[in-house]
Amino acid sequence: xxxxxxxxGPITTILRRIGAVVVFLASILAQCVPAxxxxxxxxxxxxxxxxxxxxxxxxxxxxxxxxxxxxxxxxLQRFGSEDALGVAAALGLLKELGPVVTALLFAGRAGTALxxxxxxxxxxxQLTAMQMMAVDPMQRVVAPRFIGGVFAMxxxxxxFSLVGLxxxxxxxxxxxxxxxxxxxxxxxxxxxxxxVQEGFIKSLVFGxxxxxxxxxxxxxxxxxxxxxxxxxTRTVVTSSVLTLLLDYILTAAFL
Amino acid sequence: MRPNRALEIGTGLFVLLxxxxxxxxxxxxxxxxxxxxxATGYAVSARFDNVGDLxxxxxxxxxxxxxxxxxxxxFDPTDFKAVVTLxxxxxxxxxxxxxxxxxxxxxxxxxKYVGIGPGGSETYLHAGSTIxxxxxxxxxxxxxxxxxxxxxxxRGAGSASEPQESTKP
Numbered sequence: 001x002x003x004x005x006x007x008x009g010p011i012t013t014i015l016r017r018i019g020a021v022v023v024f025l026a027s028i029l030a031q032c033v034p035a036x037x038x039x040x041x042x043x044x045x046x047x048x049x050x051x052x053x054x055x056x057x058x059x060x061x062x063x064x065x066x067x068x069x070x071x072x073x074x075x076l077q078r079f080g081s082e083d084a085l086g087v088a089a090a091l092g093l094l095k096e097l098g099p100v101v102t103a104l105l106f107a108g109r110a111g112t113a114l115x116x117x118x119x120x121x122x123x124x125x126q127l128t129a130m131q132m133m134a135v136d137p138m139q140r141v142v143a144p145r146f147i148g149g150v151f152a153m154x155x156x157x158x159x160f161s162l163v164g165l166x167x168x169x170x171x172x173x174x175x176x177x178x179x180x181x182x183x184x185x186x187x188x189x190x191x192x193x194x195x196v197q198e199g200f201i202k203s204l205v206f207g208x209x210x211x212x213x214x215x216x217x218x219x220x221x222x223x224x225x226x227x228x229x230x231x232x233t234r235t236v237v238t239s240s241v242l243t244l245l246l247d248y249i250l251t252a253a254f255l
Numbered sequence: 256m257r258p259n260r261a262l263e264i265g266t267g268l269f270v271l272l273x274x275x276x277x278x279x280x281x282x283x284x285x286x287x288x289x290x291x292x293x294a295t296g297y298a299v300s301a302r303f304d305n306v307g308d309l310x311x312x313x314x315x316x317x318x319x320x321x322x323x324x325x326x327x328x329x330f331d332p333t334d335f336k337a338v339v340t341l342x343x344x345x346x347x348x349x350x351x352x353x354x355x356x357x358x359x360x361x362x363x364x365x366x367k368y369v370g371i372g373p374g375g376s377e378t379y380l381h382a383g384s385t386i387x388x389x390x391x392x393x394x395x396x397x398x399x400x401x402x403x404x405x406x407x408x409x410r411g412a413g414s415a416s417e418p419q420e421s422t423k424p
Contacts, residue, residue, distance in 0.1 A: 050266070050273070051266050090284060094280065094284075152273075155277070158280055159273055161280060179321060181312040181325075182313060184312055188312075200277070
């Protein structure tokens, strides 16, 4: 006579999944401090998640900023206030586009790599072998990757925003003829430290969410070739949806 | 140890770049940090009763053409006026010294800028000279208040709604 149903229905499946992720997060956090004893592993993961995503982040940031410059200019011109382009671009990049687009790119670029790497370890029984050698795979494999992702995301988002700002300035000032002084002075007048902080906290939360999903899906991969592919797909889908959902919640909380 | 070396250099570069970006975003965007171009011309000062929300870096224009930027805004405690230092491009060195300066707004939502109206003098502005004739920023709220005061006292809207443009004597 238990309240837990004997068989999994659609609701219990979702509940189990959420519960498993939370338990997994707790066990990662418990292993984070011991994992710090091996800083080399973490540096390696920061390199994988951060440094190797740098080119794609900067390229996308530049184009997002340039589009923002064009669209913003066209919109603001209708009200005769092109000078506000700097404010529009800076706030848009810092608060929304920087953290969100970086998280989506991160899920596609670094998240998939994490999932397939850990998933293949699972498939080839490397994780089990570690356990037999009394090496905790959570501490040795999962925690460094998680820490690396959480650490890399805010830095990537900051670089994205900065490059995007440069792109907006390139289009707005150099091509469309917005006054450079007005572009920067209005931006500096309107952007507050809170706005930068909001973007930073957002990217930190997205980094945690995307890294957690990636390592969870990898760790719980069905040990087949198709299973690794499925887990990688699930990482991208879950990370993207979670990022946009969390973005709404965080935006509502900050306003 | 070679691949390890490249990895550490790459990571160091990334972390340094990331923190540099964060530092720039937190220190340079809020407040007045970046000075685009720097001082490239000669400095002329003008005293205003009220500068509104004119900012350092705002453009200075003559006949709608940008000729410089606002280099500094200070407050003179002896006569309670705002002292605005204008950095005017060296190319434009034939501006009559009886020109007037007025603070105007670009568009409905646009920022403030300083408009120079040329005078007729034979001598020109040079580094350190002061523009004597100035018109302060038009504060929209005051204008609306005046309009409604006139409207209520029955003198009609006609005289009050006339634009208070700076007309050179």
